[in-house]
Amino acid sequence: MAPVRVLVATAVPAERDAVERAFTGAGRTVIAAGVGPALVAAGTATALTTAALSGDPYGLVVSAGIAGGFAPGAPVGSLVVADEITAADLGAETAEGFVPVTELGFGTVTHRPPEALVRELSAATGARTGAVLTVSTVTGTAARAAALRARHPRALAEAMEGFGVAEAAAAHGVPVLEIRAVSNPVGPRDRAAWRIGDALAALTEAFGKIAPVLESWNPYDQ
Numbered sequence: 053m054a055p056v057r058v059l060v061a062t063a064v065p066a067e068r069d070a071v072e073r074a075f076t077g078a079g080r081t082v083i084a085a086g087v088g089p090a091l092v093a094a095g096t097a098t099a100l101t102t103a104a105l106s107g108d109p110y111g112l113v114v115s116a117g118i119a120g121g122f123a124p125g126a127p128v129g130s131l132v133v134a135d136e137i138t139a140a141d142l143g144a145e146t147a148e149g150f151v152p153v154t155e156l157g158f159g160t161v162t163h164r165p166p167e168a169l170v171r172e173l174s175a176a177t178g179a180r181t182g183a184v185l186t187v188s189t190v191t192g193t194a195a196r197a198a199a200l201r202a203r204h205p206r207a208l209a210e211a212m213e214g215f216g217v218a219e220a221a222a223a224h225g226v227p228v229l230e231i232r233a234v235s236n237p238v239g240p241r242d243r244a245a246w247r248i249g250d251a252l253a254a255l256t257e258a259f260g261k262i263a264p265v266l267e268s269w270n271p272y273d274q
C-alpha cells in the first residue's frame with residue numbers, strides 16, 4: 053500500500069521551515085497558513101481542495117507548531133500530540149459562565165485524531181498525549197489559565213490553529229493530528245521568555261521520528 057499523502061499546516065514560516073527540515077519528499081507538503089483558526093482553516097481547505105481536484109488527495113492533515121504548555125503536564129521544551137483538539141473559546145459568555153456552541157445547538161467543539169496513530173507517534177517521539185486547546189486570544193493571566201484548566205482538565209497545551217485545521221480536514225473527510233512543541237507556559241504574559249528556538253528545534257526532531265511512522269501508517273487501522 054502506498055503511503056498516504058500528508059499535508060502539514062503551520063502558522064508561520066519559522067514553524068514551516070522547522071518541520072520541513074525533517075519532513076520533505078514526495079507526498080509531503082508543509083504550509084505556513086497564518087496565525088489563528090480562521091486563516092489556517094482557509095489555507096488548509098484550499099490546499100485540500102486543490103489536491104482533491106487534481107486527483108491526488110491528501111490522506112492525513114497535521115496541525116503543527118509551537119504552543120503554550122499547561123503546568124505541570126507540559127513543561128517548556130516538551131512535545132505534545134493531541135488526542136483531542138478542542139476549541140476553547142467558541143461559545144457564549146453567560147452570567148453562569150462560558151457555554152460552548154454545542155450546548156447552544158450548533159456545530160462541534162472537539163475533533164479526535166486516530167487513536168492508534170496518536171499512540172504510535174507518542175511512542176516514537178516520547179510526546180505526552182492529551183487535549184490541545186485552540187484559542188483566538190493567547191492566555192496572558194494566571195486566572196485565565198486556571199479557568200481554562202478547570203473547564204478542560206485534560207488540557208496539556210494551547211495554540212491558535214488546531215481546531216481550524218481540524219474543521220477543514222473534517223469537511224474533506226480526512227483524519228487530523230495536532231503536534232506541538234511547548235515554547236512557553238500558559239499563564240502570565242512574558243513574551244520575552246518564550247523559548248521559540250528550542251521549541252522549533254524540538255519540532256524538527258519530532259518530525260524526524262514521525263516521518264517513518266506516517267510512511268507506514270495504514271489509515272484503515274485507526
Ligand SMILES: O=C(O)c1cccc(C(=O)CC[C@H]2O[C@@H](n3cnc4c(=O)[nH]cnc43)[C@H](O)[C@@H]2O)c1
Binds near residue numbers: 063212248
Ligand atoms: O518570533 C519568532 O521567531 C517566531 C517563530 C515561530 C513562531 C512564532 C510565533 O509567534 C508563533 C505563534 C503561534 O504560536 C502558537 N503559540 C505559542 N504559544 C502560545 C500560547 O501560549 N498560546 C496560544 N498560542 C501559542 C500559536 O499557535 C501561534 O500561532 C514566532
